Amino acid sequence: MKRYLSAVVFLLLAALVWRLWLAPRRHHMPAEQGAKPRVVVSGYVPYTLVKQLAADRADVSMLLPANAEPHSFEPTPGALIKVREADLFVYVSDRIEPWAKDIASGAGENTQVLQAAQYAAASDDPHVWMDFNNVKQIAKAVSAALAEKDPAHKDAYAAHLKAFDEEMTALDEAYKKGLADCQSREVVHVGHLAFKNLTKNYDLSLSALAGSSHDGEHSVRKLAELVKFIKNNHVRVIFTEETLSPRLSAAVAGETGAQVLPLYTVEHVSKRDFDQGVTYGELMRRNLESLQRGLGCQA
Numbered sequence: 077m078k079r080y081l082s083a084v085v086f087l088l089l090a091a092l093v094w095r096l097w098l099a100p101r102r103h104h105m106p107a108e109q110g111a112k113p114r115v116v117v118s119g120y121v122p123y124t125l126v127k128q129l130a131a132d133r134a135d136v137s138m139l140l141p142a143n144a145e146p147h148s149f150e151p152t153p154g155a156l157i158k159v160r161e162a163d164l165f166v167y168v169s170d171r172i173e174p175w176a177k178d179i180a181s182g183a184g185e186n187t188q189v190l191q192a193a194q195y196a197a198a199s200d201d202p203h204v205w206m207d208f209n210n211v212k213q214i215a216k217a218v219s220a221a222l223a224e225k226d227p228a229h230k231d232a233y234a235a236h237l238k239a240f241d242e243e244m245t246a247l248d249e250a251y252k253k254g255l256a257d258c259q260s261r262e263v264v265h266v267g268h269l270a271f272k273n274l275t276k277n278y279d280l281s282l283s284a285l286a287g288s289s290h291d292g293e294h295s296v297r298k299l300a301e302l303v304k305f306i307k308n309n310h311v312r313v314i315f316t317e318e319t320l321s322p323r324l325s326a327a328v329a330g331e332t333g334a335q336v337l338p339l340y341t342v343e344h345v346s347k348r349d350f351d352q353g354v355t356y357g358e359l360m361r362r363n364l365e366s367l368q369r370g371l372g373c374q375a
């Protein structure tokens with residue numbers, strides 16, 4: 077039995093080595109005539125953008141499970157194989173997904189690698205998609221890459237990009253108007269520092285519990301500071317990440333009497349939202365609603 081098992085393990089390993097290093101690389105530049113471009117994405121941000129910009133014109137697969145956070149993730153050898161065989165690999169950045177760098181370096185010679193953050197304005201907060209201008213630039217780059225891989229449908233990609241661009245302009249306007257006149261401009265976020273770009277753009281202040289990655293531990297000291305801040309500033313509403321455990325925000329709410337409202341980072345979504353294909357625009361509309369309600373803004 078033991079010998080049988082080691083034979084199976086050996087065969088599996090041999091198959092893996094064959095797929096990874098020895099199998100002849102396919103040449104598809106652009107994608108084979110009429111075939112849909114095969115796109116691999118790191119997580120939900122590039123996933124939802126590619127889905128919206130390609131409509132049904134691309135086969136998109138995501139490496140990260142929908143409800144997993146992107147900052148600490150261990151990709152499987154299967155991920156490497158997928159990327160190696162893809163026409164396009166899109167990820168946000170080495171700062172958001174430190175694990176994606178190795179995957180990108182193992183891409184096949186015909187796999188175009190697109191690091192989205194390269195198209196965004198420089199910022200100390202790596203959550204660059206929390207800025208509509210950045211998202212427009214990233215969408216433009218993604219759309220151009222899709223058209224290059226699938227030139228027969230370039231007009232369709234251009235039309236999707238135009239619609240996306242208009243949606244982002246309208247959202248930016250809605251944020252400007254919707255957050256202009258509020259009783260409070262203090263956003264207290266019981267989560268990681270993902271909304272710095274967004275709050276800065278609309279002249280809101282932000283206090284967050286943790287740094288810009290999820291593994292920054294929530295120290296007792298930081299938690300106590302946040303509770304003190306909420307009490308001293310009479311903050312009535314705190315914001316939490318929907319996919320984070322509700323225990324922490326419930327504890328802060330219990331201690332301070334503040335109400336809890338959700339904010340969506342877009343980098344991971346609930347299974348329900350994933351199944352329903354929630355878009356970036358939809359999540360940002362929900363964020364605006366939460367902010368308006370929580371800060372007491374005149375609509």
Ligand SMILES: [Zn+2]
Nearest residue numbers: 270288289343
């Ligand atoms: Zn994050």
